[in-house]
Amino acid sequence: MRLFKDYLLNLCLALILLPVSVTALATEYFVASKDDYKAIASKLVAGDKIILKNAVWTDFEIVLEGQGRADAPITLTAETKGQVILSGLSNLRLAGQYLHVSGLVFKNGYTPSSAVIEFRKNSKELAFHSRVTEVVIDNYNNPDKEESDYWVALYGQHNRLDHSHFVGKRNRGVTIAVRLNSESSQQNHHQLDHNYFGYRPTFGSNGGETLRIGTSHYSLTDSYTLVENNYFEHTNGEVEIISIKSGKNTLRGNVFFEARGTLTLRHGNGNIVEQNIFFGNGVDHTGGIRVINKDQVVRNNYLQGLKGYRFGSGFTVLNGVPNSSINRYHQVENALIVNNSFIDVDHIHLAAGSDAERTAVPINSVMKDNLIINTNKQQPFSLFDDVSGIKLSGNLANTVVPEALAYGVKHQELVLEKAENGLLYPAIDKLSAGAKRDLKVLAKQDTGVNWYPKLPAVTAFDSGQTHRVEKGAEALLAAIKNAGEGDVIVLANGLYEISTLVKIDKTLTLKAAQQGQAKLTFERSTLFEIHDGGSLKLEGLTISGAQSPDSAGNTVVRTQKWGMVENYRFVMLNSHVLQLDINHTFDFFATGKGAFADELTLMGNTFENVTGDILRLNTEIEDLGIYNAEYVTLKDNTFNNVQGAVVKLYRGGTDESTFGPLLLMTNNTLNKVGYGSRNKNKSSLHLHGVQIADILQNTLVNSAPITVEHTVGEPVTVIKGNLFDATPAPSVTELRVDGPHTAVVDDNKTVNTEKR
Known part of the structure; x- marks a missing residue:
């Protein structure tokens, strides 16, 4: 009997000492109001699940905090995915361990804080080992376009953002930001995968990136963020679609579809860019990869149909600044550029940005076994400085490249065939140059969510x-x-x-x-x-x-x-x-x-007796790199007796992160244009800071001159084939660099030099 009692006592003690299953204590909460949520928010434990009722929730600031476990996370989800709409001034913050959120939609409002979704409650309470998945943020923009915010800001470590849908970011600020502004957010090993990044319209100044990892201040810190299998479609905000400003990140298997801009290794060292697909389809300013800093690896990527140039070109290796400050341009050193395919890529720029400041040429770098095929037979390379620090070998091209590169690029005519993955490869399958034949192309439908439409831009x-x-x-x-x-x-x-x-x-x-x-x-x-x-x-x-x-x-x-x-x-x-x-x-x-304006187009029109301007696009005079229109086109118009200018287009400042403005003015007739007493510029066409201007085959009679002021960005101006009848010759001024202007002013005809 005594033995049996001892056995029972020992058994009870053993049961007391055994770890209690957290899951057994977990609770499922069905939440129908903000008050309901507030009542439970402070007492959540591992394994708890909160289900939000299907509804439009207005002005709902959600804080999800607690200590979950890997096998028992604290979960917040929708009753039905896609039918919980957060609108008005709503946001979501996570703080703690192992927190999971899914199924929410943010639309018809904007965040009252610095981000729509933040992996932190405040600067001290961050999220770790947490996940946001199957969430939609759709045109959730601050009505003040210049007011900056993030849609998602990742802090802490070991967090994941996946299978989510982001479209229509229009106000200033990065769509997704990985923040490294504290030790507990560095070396974070975050994972961003299978997200759909839809249309982000041209912002018209700096501040329109889709993804940024780090900032210049922390750029010598390693992040170890993995960006894998995401789809970027028409993400046109600015020249940097992805801006890497930290070290040891991996960007793998992503697709960029008709996206204006580049994947830019802006700051930080030792990043890997591999197995990414860029489809430009001939769209203006579609770019590829830009390389800056040390120890960058760019391998096994496929780039096709890219039209971008300069900092937005299909492939760019930049010059650096000697002894650069942390926020400028560090010299390219020990870059490895191997087994990439460049198919119908208009521009590959080496030592780009070379100027009086950026004089540090690339050094100790390798470019080997790349395939460069342009079906129009136009060779894509532009060399802006000494490129002897990039050693070339095993590269193949179907064009004759510049002499400085010829030793490492073999000229060979190649026939391309479409493989099962939809990509083009040489019919000769034993070539070592170019992207690998087993490269996988991510399908758009395999990203984002399957319950929310991916609509045209x-x-x-x-x-x-x-x-x-x-x-x-x-x-x-x-x-x-x-x-x-x-x-x-x-x-x-x-x-x-x-x-x-x-x-x-x-x-x-x-x-x-x-x-x-x-x-x-x-x-x-x-x-x-x-x-x-x-x-x-x-x-x-x-x-x-x-x-x-x-x-x-x-x-x-x-x-x-x-x-x-x-x-x-x-x-x-x-x-x-x-x-x-x-x-x-x-x-x-x-x-x-x-x-x-994405587009302002006038074609085949007649304007008579106007006391002002035809297109007045010059309200952004603070010189902050902001402007009012991307593409401005005037073709086959007649302008009679206009006291102002046909166009006043202004982009001030020194920022180089945008493509425009871009002007095409062709086959127009201007008669008595620009001489009104209130036309302060005294010009028939006034352009300041315009990046591309083609002024072709126009006739100007008794009109004020065309005036062009070049600022930053290596602007391209062509004034050609025009007739100036009793009209002064065009005036082109360089405001930022010394020396003669860079415009092409050619094949114009001037008659009756005196005003009639």
Whole structure:
């Protein structure tokens, strides 16, 4: 009996000393209100699961904190993935260990803090071994475009962001930031995988990166972040799609689809870039990889159809600054560039950025066994300085490369064939040059979530339904109000007297049924005002300012005066604009501050009697690298008696992270343009800081000169084949560098040098 009692006592003691299963104590909470969540938020333990009720949750600032375990994380999820919508001023913060979040959607609002999702509660309480998966952030933007925030900020260590969907970041700030601003966030071993990064529109200044790992201040610190199997589609924010500013990161298996910009090794050493796919498909400014700093490895990548140049080229090795400060450009040293395929890549730039400051050429580097094939037979290499510090061997090209590289690049005609993975390889399969044949191409549908659509970036003009307006302003205004995205409104012949400001907040086309026979007049200071979500196309119309107010500063079209966060487009074709002369400074088109146009196009139009400018795009005068329009096109137009300029386009500052502005002006006729007393620039066309300007085959009669002011970015200006009749020759000035201007001014004809 005593033995049995001892046995029971020992058994009880053993049970007391055994570790208790945390999972057995876990609780599942179904949360239907913010108060419900607040009641449980402070008592969560390992294994607990919070389920948020399907609903639109407004102004919900979620803090998920606690100590989970690897086998029993604390979980926050949606009742149904995709049906828990966080809107208004909402965000999510995680702090603790082993926290998992999934199934949420952020839309119709913006974060009240520095990030939509933060892997920290505050600067002291961070997240470790935590995961955010299957989360959507869709156009969740601060209405002040210049107010900076992140969509996701990773702190702590060993965290994962995966299978999530990010689209439409429009205000300043990196979409995803890995922060290294404390020891507990360094050497973090974070993992970012299988995410879908959709359209990020051109931002129009620095601050539009999609992913940044580190900052210049901590760039000599190692991060050990893995960026693997993500899809970047139309991530066009600025020249750096991915900005690496730390060491020992790996970027592997990612796809860049028609993305304007590059994967940039901006700061930090010892990063690996491998097995990534770049499909440019001939889209302007699509780039590849830019190399700076020490010990970078770029291997087994496939790049095809890339059009970018200079810092945004298909492949760039940059010059550095001797004894560089931590935030400038460190010399390229010990780079290994091996087994990459460059197929129809327009530009490979070596020692790029060479200038009076960046004089440290690449050293102790290797470029071997790369395949360089351009089907147009244009060789892609540009050498901007001494490249003897890059040793070449085993490279193959189908073009004759510069003499300084010929020793290490064999010229060989090769036929390419499409392999099972969809990539192009030489028909000769035993070549050692180029990307490996077993390279896997990530499919878009294998990234993000399967319950949220991956929609086109923008609505195309004329892609919706067609509506006919028979007569009268009232019918036209009703048609505009009721139209859907991409719709076309066809105006019957007649007069449309508009007495109210017409707000454009959708993609819309107004088109005359018979060219020139639908006439619009307006009684407000502006006829059309473009708002967020709006893009406008006008075709075949006659627009008169004769009924506008007798006051200065009228416009036919303008954007919101302030507060726009979404990019827009404006196109006008084959139209006639007249009598913009009721008072002075009557512009045809004027941009508001902060507004940004992806496209402004005028083709086949006639403008007569205008006291202001045709396109006034010069509101960003603080010289911070901000500007108002990316592509500006004027073709086959006639401008008669315009007191201002046909275009005033301004981009100030020294920032080099953007592509534009870009101007094409061809086959236009200017007669008596630019001599108004209020035209302070005294020019018919005034460009400041424009990056690319092609001014071709125009006729200027009795007009003020074309004036161009070059700033930073090695601008490319071509003024060619123009006729200047009683018009001064163009003026091109270099404002940032000494010496003669770099513009090509050629094959122009000047007659009647005196003003008539």
